[in-house]
Amino acid sequence: MAYVFNFYTQIIDITNPQTTVVIQDLINEIRTQESSATGMAYPKIADAGGKDNLGGGVSTGITITLYPDWQLRFWAGSYIADITGGNLVGGLGGNPFAYVAGVQIKVIQSAASTIVTSGGSALTTAEHDKLMSGLDATIPPAVWEELLASHQTAGTMGKALKDIKTKATLGAISK
16 A cells, blocks of 8 residues: 655545555554654654453554544545554544545444454364253243242342232232
8 A cells, every 4th residue: 555644734645546454554654654764853653552462372453543633544536445453543633534525434443452363163062962961951940930938038039029929919908
């Protein structure tokens, strides 16, 4: 993807008709520009964090925070642009995107973005049978047919139902 950095207007222009910005690619280009001869004469463009190892091959995603006046501007057209692979925040007035007529920007942000590699499959038949073998088919009928008189513990559903039944009975008697 081609980016043009204007340090005076603090706009990062996307110059070719790309509709997707990958956060890792953007931060790589930002760091290249910050370390260029021109970029060294100006303050930083953005901070970035992420890729923290959570263990087990799981890492957090990347978040780029543009400095207050910087914004990303897509090329003119009528399309939906995507920001993928992490979060893009900050920018002028808290908006990291400069307005371009006709462009809708879809940003899927996450407070806890992770990249997870998983394997395996659903339960095997043996695992399913082992899990289900502990169930007792007599428990549900026993619960539903329990006498309300035996429920005395405050705060339980049995006690609440018993109290409702008692109030209804007393109400019927007083009528």
